[in-house]
Amino acid sequence: MIDLPLASYWLQFGRLVEPVQGWFYTIATGGELSVSLAALVVLGFGVGLLVGFFGVGGGFLMTPLLNLVVHVPYNVAVGTDLTQMVGVATTANLRSMGVGYIDYKLGGLIFAGSLVGIEGGARVLELLKHAGTVTVAGRPLSLMHLVMTVIYAVLLLWIGSLVRREARAVLKGETAFAAVGAAEGGALMGRLRTVNLPPLISLPASGVEAISLWVVLGVGAAAGFLTGLLGVSGGFIRMPALIYVLGVPTVVSIGTNLFEMLVSSLYGTLTHSLKGNVELPLVVILLISSTVGTQVGALLNKRFAGPRLQLGFAGLIFLVILLMFLNIGR
Amino acid sequence: MAFLQWLNVISQSTAPGGKAFAASWVYVALALLLPLVIGAAFAGLIRVIEKTSGIKLGGGSA
Numbered sequence: 001m002i003d004l005p006l007a008s009y010w011l012q013f014g015r016l017v018e019p020v021q022g023w024f025y026t027i028a029t030g031g032e033l034s035v036s037l038a039a040l041v042v043l044g045f046g047v048g049l050l051v052g053f054f055g056v057g058g059g060f061l062m063t064p065l066l067n068l069v070v071h072v073p074y075n076v077a078v079g080t081d082l083t084q085m086v087g088v089a090t091t092a093n094l095r096s097m098g099v100g101y102i103d104y105k106l107g108g109l110i111f112a113g114s115l116v117g118i119e120g121g122a123r124v125l126e127l128l129k130h131a132g133t134v135t136v137a138g139r140p141l142s143l144m145h146l147v148m149t150v151i152y153a154v155l156l157l158w159i160g161s162l163v164r165r166e167a168r169a170v171l172k173g174e175t176a177f178a179a180v181g182a183a184e185g186g187a188l189m190g191r192l193r194t195v196n197l198p199p200l201i202s203l204p205a206s207g208v209e210a211i212s213l214w215v216v217l218g219v220g221a222a223a224g225f226l227t228g229l230l231g232v233s234g235g236f237i238r239m240p241a242l243i244y245v246l247g248v249p250t251v252v253s254i255g256t257n258l259f260e261m262l263v264s265s266l267y268g269t270l271t272h273s274l275k276g277n278v279e280l281p282l283v284v285i286l287l288i289s290s291t292v293g294t295q296v297g298a299l300l301n302k303r304f305a306g307p308r309l310q311l312g313f314a315g316l317i318f319l320v321i322l323l324m325f326l327n328i329g330r
Numbered sequence: 331m332a333f334l335q336w337l338n339v340i341s342q343s344t345a346p347g348g349k350a351f352a353a354s355w356v357y358v359a360l361a362l363l364l365p366l367v368i369g370a371a372f373a374g375l376i377r378v379i380e381k382t383s384g385i386k387l388g389g390g391s392a
Contacts, residue, residue, distance in 0.1 A: 052388050083361050090369025095376065115333055266362060273361040276351035280337035287365055291372050298388025 035070045037285065043069055044286040053301045054313050056289060057234035059085060060159060062154045064320065067145075068327055072282070074148040075129045078231035079277025082268040084287040085233060090260035102255040103205040106216065106248065107263070110238070110256075113217035114264045115160065117224025122271045125229050141328070150330050151230065153321045159236070160317035167310035180325020192218075192245045206248040206256075215245065223260075227268050233261045 043065055051058040061079055066077035128144035135141070192215055200210040219241040223234030235257055242253040272278055340357045376387050 079344045083365055085365075087369035087372070088361070090366050091376070094370060178334035268347030269361050270358065271364075273358045274353050276353060278341065278357075278361045279339045280357070280364065283336040283361070283365060284334065284337065284368070287368050295376065295387050299385070 027107035033071065035072065035282075039070050040282065040285045041289045043291030045293035048290035049297040049300075050313065051290070052294035052297020053305065054163070055301070056159070056163075057233050057235055058088070059230070060152075060155055061320070062290070063231045064156070064324060068149075068320065068324055072279070074144055075125055075277045076279050078125060078229070080274070080279050080282045080286070081231035082227065082265050082272055082284045083278045084290065085231075085265040086262070087287040088286065089258065089265050093258050093262050096255065096258055101252045102259045103203060103248065103252050105167075105205055106203050106246070107256050107259045108214045109201075109213070110220035111263050113220025114224030114260065114268060117221035118228035118264060118268050119226025119271060121225040121230070122268070122275065124170065125277075126275055127223075138284030146328065149324050153324055155230065156317050156321050158175070160321070161312045163310055163317065166270055166313065167307040170307040175284055193247070203246070203248070206246070206252050208247055211246055219245065224264060227264050231268075235261060236265065249319070249320070
């Protein structure tokens with residue numbers, strides 16, 4: 001018989017501010033890093049809440065917050081987040097069965113590109129993991145921590161700006177799409193659409209007559225690289241690319257993107273687990289708490305959603321960036 | 331708690347410096363299967379809650 005892992009813990013939840021021995025889950029077998037279960041549950045639930053409420057992906061928040069709040073090294077944060085994403089994608093795929101439509105030919109080709117990208121991203125992270133330290137202002141800093149903090153800061157800045165712009169557009173009475181869609185990558189996508197480097201393929205299920213195979217593989221590789229390096233799903237690259245570059249209908253894009261999220265996170269989990277970057281107890285705790293948070297967030301969204309709260313969310317993202325930089329020299 | 335501790339032992343994510351990490355098959359298999367099982371269980375649970383309460387819940391995409 002297996003004891004329920006959190007049963008005794010919940011009885012002590014009220015003592016959140018006063019952690020005692022036995023509360024702490026030790027992340028490493030050698031005891032190098034202890035992580036508060038309370039902090040993990042609150043973090044998972046909180047990120048899930050934001051995901052459900054604002055309808056954004058959780059990976060870009062979960063990984064840096066795992067590092068910022070509970071000091072999980074970036075390589076473990078990325079591997080662990082990708083693994084819990086398998087569970088999230090499983091739920092999402094099962095939930096959307098019969099609603100979305102998946103173009104398996106397109107999905108398979110994008111996944112082929114993703115394999116290269118994910119492996120490349122994971123190997124770059126592996127290089128950073130073993131890169132040692134650099135001295136900044138007389139203090140030794142982990143190169144991985146430094147580089148990942150900068151990359152995440154750029155990513156968060158971009159996403160925060162998009163959220164802010166969208167909210168301000170809605171407040172002014174414009175459509176969010178007009179404010180964001182026109183500004184972000186429109187020229188690049190237009191150029192990609194005209195690439196006709198052979199071989200050209202057709203995607204009958206998506207109604208695409210001819211598209212360069214390299215564009216499809218490139219979309220997969222770009223999204224996959226971010227998945228392998230940062231532990232994000234890459235949907236923020238894949239979805240616009242599917243719709244605006246490949247010309248895939250939105251309903252097929254949604255289904256195919258969810259399918260990609262599942263197979264990409266499965267491969268990401270495989271490669272990161274082989275590199276020792278997955279912490280299984282964290283996966284269980286974060287997956288359960290974030291899924292509950294997502295559902296609560298989705299319910300709250302129906303009552304309280306609005307552009308002012310969205311502006312607050314953008315502010316929260318900018319605050320996370322600030323804290324990441326303040327935390328860099330710890 | 332014992333289950334989490336067992337998962338922790340097989341995770342060995344912080345192998346001592348200088349030693350090459352060697353993943354055990356149980357660890358890799360659990361990394362792939364555990365979230366699949368939990369995710370599928372959640373999908374079923376959400377469906378049951380929706381049917382019994384009449385509330386439309388979220389898609390589970392994070």
